[in-house]
Amino acid sequence: MRTLLALSLAVLVLVAGCSRGKYSSNLKHPDHVLVYPMPNNPTKLDPATVEDGDTLEVLTQVFEGLVEYNEQNELVGNLAESWDVSDDGLTYTFHLKKGVKFHSGREMTAEDVKFSWDRAATPSILSPTAEGYMADIVGFDECWHGQAQGLSGVKVVDPYTIQVQIKEPKAYWPMYLQYACYFVVDKDVVGMEPIESAERMVGTGPFTVKEVRADQQVVLERFNDYHKGAPKLERIIRLIVQDPNTRRSLYENGEVDWVQLERQDKQYVDQHPEFKNQLHIIDRPAIWYLGFSVKMLEPFKDARVRKAFAMAIDKDRIINEGFDGINQRADGIIPPGIPGHDPNFKGIPYDPAQAKRLLAEAGYPDPSKFPTVPLYYRADRADPRIVAQHVQQDLQKNLGINVELRPMEWKALLDKRNKGELEFFHLRWHADYLDPQNFLSFMLHTNARENTLGYSNPEFDRLCDMADRMPLSRNEERFKLYREAERIAVVEDAIWIPIYFQRDLELLRPEVTGIRRSLMGPLPHTQTDVVRSK
Template sequence: MTFSNRRRQLLRAGAAGMAGLSLPLAFEGRVFAAQAGVLSVAIPSNPQTLDPINQPNHDVMAINQLIFENLVGIDARGQRVPQLARAWTISPDKLTYTFDLQRGVNFQNGQPFTSADVKYSFDYVLNPANKAFRRPFWTVIDSVSTPDANTAVIRLKRPYRPLLDYMSKYMGIFPVGSREQHPADYFKQTPIGVGTGPAIFVQSKANDFVELKRNPAYWGKGEPHWDKVVFRIIPEESSRLASLMSDQTQIISAPPAQTFAQIRTSAGLAGDSRPSPTSPLMMCLNHRKAPFDDPAFRRAVSLVLDRGKICRDLCYGAVKASSMPFAPESQWYDASSAGSLAFNLEQARAALKSSKYASGASFDLLYVQPAYLIDTSSTALFIQAQLASLGVRVNLRPLDFGQMISQVLVGNHAAALTGFIAPPEPTYLLNALFRPTESLWKASGYESAELLKLIDDSYRVDDPAALKPILAKLQQVLARDCPAVWIGALEVQNLWRSNVKDFQVNTGFSLKLDNVYLAKA
């Protein structure tokens, strides 16, 4: 089947899905209707865990960020804001962070929140025996001390600029002793009473829903504005959209990109998008497997991709074309490095000819289906067709998100087409993928002392003017070695019912729901 014929089939299937949008949507034999005070939200992915220190899924972070809180938060626009710390100071040598904690905060079990809980939480994550998935983010911490109940001091081994940014997503504060008091799966499956957030866990059913209720004693006065929030697990794009159109859900993540512009203006609905300039759509390449052990072959793959066509015609503007890990509009983007990997069929053929796979190669390309963040099925087909023009065979292997991420995390893949979500910090994904001690390194197997030194150099500076030239040098290394193939920067898109008020699209993709309310009819 040709790419163009297959794409027409996909588009016809999408149109067929749109045709049934007026029908009620059933979940395992039940039909959920809108209820007063109940906010219903549709996400694509089934939670593997609700524990923030082990959470790999940004859709599900919307759930655990309502249960758990952190010292520092990130607002919808990517700016740092106070959370459990009402203020903080950083020492001149950038090694000591002193946090002035909020007063009058209790955990959902009634236990008062103090600096002892901060120390306990970080000490737990840092203990290798606890095998926290997010532990690598925090190994830079040398010690956590508690001068008094309202002050926590974190001392670092070396400067680490993104410390505060990572707190917002990859950490949670929980009560002293709580990990020992509860069974091993408690935080994963039923984290009742162990957070300070605006929502309390009620119940869940795999592949169906997660239900939370309003925390009546929440320290953030006046929030939340709903009595209950129910997360519906709806993997299919068309089904999520159908649930919104029929008012069985009020907010959906990852709407179909091809219909987003049209649907957002429909009566009774609203929608918006926001750039996530450090969150790329990319091909993650395993350097320990042929043919990606050859940098010339990796360069050929990058040069043969017409990113403009992919982003315009297949992603419908939900991705901004870029051959670097930053959007072209980002302050960190290096146009010269990006230009050296721009679509050029002649240069792609020359790069392939200079590789050890000049006579051709084949590899499996994993991609997520049903869609995660954005539907990549058409993009995978287009990549297959473009590489076929070089004599390279691509075998497409669709997997659901859980299956794919489990393969990628252990390096059991040659290439994977996926979106990666990053906080508004330029080195998060590069460090995670390309540093051997990090959680995603097996996904690439790439080693470069030069790149790691540049990342470490970037940690020592806060001033954008000083950071930019470091990141430019870093992108020059990426352009030379081609450790991954970047396609573009993702745009966050959401749709919601018009009676949903104060909802803001979050540049970090996870839905921010604490201050949302439903207007009365």
Template sequence: MRIPTAAKAAAALITASLVLTACSADASDTEAGSGSTSATGFSDEIVIGSTNEPTGLVRNVGGSSGISQTMTRNVYEGLTSVDVDGTVVPTLAESWDVSEDGLTYTFHLQQGVTFHDGTPFTAADVAWSISEAIGPDSKSARKNDLLVITDIAQPDEETVELTLSRRSQSLLFNLASVTVVKDGDTELTSDNGTGPYRFVEWTQGDHLTIERNADYWGEQPKNEGVTFRFFKDTTALNNALLTGDLDLVIAEDSPDQLLQFEGNDDFTITEGTSTTKQLWAFNDREAPFDDVRVRQALYKALDRERILDTVWDGYGQVIGSMVPPTDPWFIENLADEHAYDPAAAEALLDEAGVSDLEITVDYVAGEPSDTIAQLIQTDLADVGVTLTLNPIDDATWYQKIYTDHDFETTIMGHVNPRDVVWYANPDFYWGYDNADVQQWVADADAATSEEEQVELLTQVNQTIGEEAATAWLYLDPQIRVARSEISGFPVDQVTESFYVADIVRAD
């Protein structure tokens, strides 16, 4: 889930120092943007622009996708990782065995792995990292999913054994979110990663730099290092790309920003699939949203194609649930379930005995929420519903919606992959409560095969969409702009991390 900026800051312990540095004897001297290949044979440093800066370098604080974007898979690794196509692959675990009853996972660790300070990687580091991720102070987004782990054993330094309270088909996927650090460490530093890059420095408000790890246990990165430069607004971000100060922009947030790059052979524009779902969420605990007919009526009143086209001008995809195409339980035509139909919306409101409905939408002021709110307001007026717009600051939003559940409707985006299981939880902020769906979610994770899991979660997806648990609007496009000589970057965004090891600059 994307949590507004102030909420992230409240959730994370911000590192006091404005500059964190870790000088290394073999740091690259190559100038960024020089367009040359270093003497080592690797592409020179790549400079990437982003508006998503980490809020701190403390692990498992939750709410800081900036850490995942820059560090996960690049500097820090898990037992498993999620590849660019969404496949779970072995990483620090070379392989694993699963007991016949599905309750014991035995992970055989990669041999010859060292942390960036030269300390050997062992089972104790894995045990510590998992224990911390599920510990009482953890705010990891996957914490609840990982609480199925009841015991962590270390038969030897190269083996970790996890005991579960029940089967969990999603365990291997969820373990990809647990970055492994040295036993006892809580912060991300220059010493405690195992990845293809080592952390060099972070100057808050400006940049974060990582460099190629010449001692990496796996395949070497194709470039000498990467600097992530952070910007407060996309105008400054794109100006830096235009002037040659950047090689690549991770994500464009408006089609207007693309006009300056379209038709220019110096730049490449790619459109991929993201996992960011924009939605107008109802508080299903409260009347009239506890009536499925009212939710369905409000959903059918929305011209989502117009909303998407206004915000993204032809980019993106209208959706019918929280499941993006990169998740295995995606349903192709679910967006048609509640297609734009004002007459049907009015009929459902009549059937529910609702007239002269007046509701409020609380949302964080700014785009695209301002535009979305106004368009929803116009659509609802056409079916006799009055929508009051209440733009608020992000700290107020977090307390009001996510903590207190004191709202009628809200607008927000959810970024996490494979998160359908969260939304079946009646304690989640929108309060959707369907006992059948909750049982299917539990059965899916305890399934004896991936096929059974997919079948059950597809059923969950279908039902939540049909019952309009909330009004999903569209899936953000994943638009990146790079200088034409830059290649090898992922086009789709299937997790929060941005893997940089394959990015190269042509000579």
């Protein structure tokens, strides 16, 4: 799963007005108002076009899908109360919850669901995710290429029933529906243009959008007619704060309630005992990796070069020196917690001597003849910078290869990645749903929308295709196929170099209660509350 951000003057004044170095339960914000920072402006305001985790966390407070993950990591109904599947696995019938209201006050019906899905699949919306998540629906190709209006495989049966036909059985397909491109929007307000203003962000979620002010803040307000009952919070304020040290300082000085730390901040917390009981370490279904484009740089077409890079990078040094041992070393692609994760997976070992031999075999016995390699990464986060610097050092020391660091603003980096214009890069993939298919077929199959690398291996594709078509009742067989595909991608082809599985460090004030989580991350703040006046 994926700033131009200048720190707002308001936040600078806020920090300047606070004493430093000591936590205080600051009462500048009233009860029932949750304040926490985000590291960048929302990249998009439209659920059909969003693709990064920071923005998704905002939009999931505003928009909803037919299904969702609960705190037990089970896929359950949300806007749909239930669904049925035909015996052949090709037709899904969803029974919608009655009485669900949009923020506009109008009741949601099956017509809104169809409109929202048709809209996401329409070329003019420019969704970067619809092709990956909606292509299994009958009629998607015609709609996506402008040859039809709407998805022929999605039919409104009655105001509270919608039926979907998919092209071939894929038992994990309902998991797609909790992704943002399937979120339901108010057709009467949103229309067929991309959402670019707060006024058109009208969904069914627990909060409405009060304000989106670039480089300053996003403000959400309680939706009293929410179909699961009004949230306890009256307001959520997300401050746009690019600098991680400033985010931490805001927490230290009592100005925000919750903050995500960079991994290297653990030493800081250890030195400040007043924060000890407020620190939470949370496993996420996410992998940070190095990726190669076989289209952009000629040497990367040779798997021996990619393997040499993998053998020359000391992951343990990165994790221990860069992140105080917090993150878990990744040898494979599938993270812990995802069904099918293999804790005994054997990846490519750290072996600088063998790396040099492979590079010479590939035609580069003299590393000075190897072109300078650009390494792209996200500029607004310290963690990617730390990895990039270590990789630069290792490749220079162990292979004599020059790496040029190219930090980029987050939205620009995403755009460049989607166009397949990154020769060598460090990015994260966070699960969009809890299945190994999301990390293998979805990312690296020859025909996958997310595969912008030019990578293609017929055996990898064959294994994934077989696993993708199996029912969940045959998961052990599915997982065996996915694990073999994972081995091909990592060990034989080295198209990704897994670095670490993500663990988040968070500081959370004791005044904040009711935060719900699944493995995917925080769930919408329907039960969250903040009471500072006790």
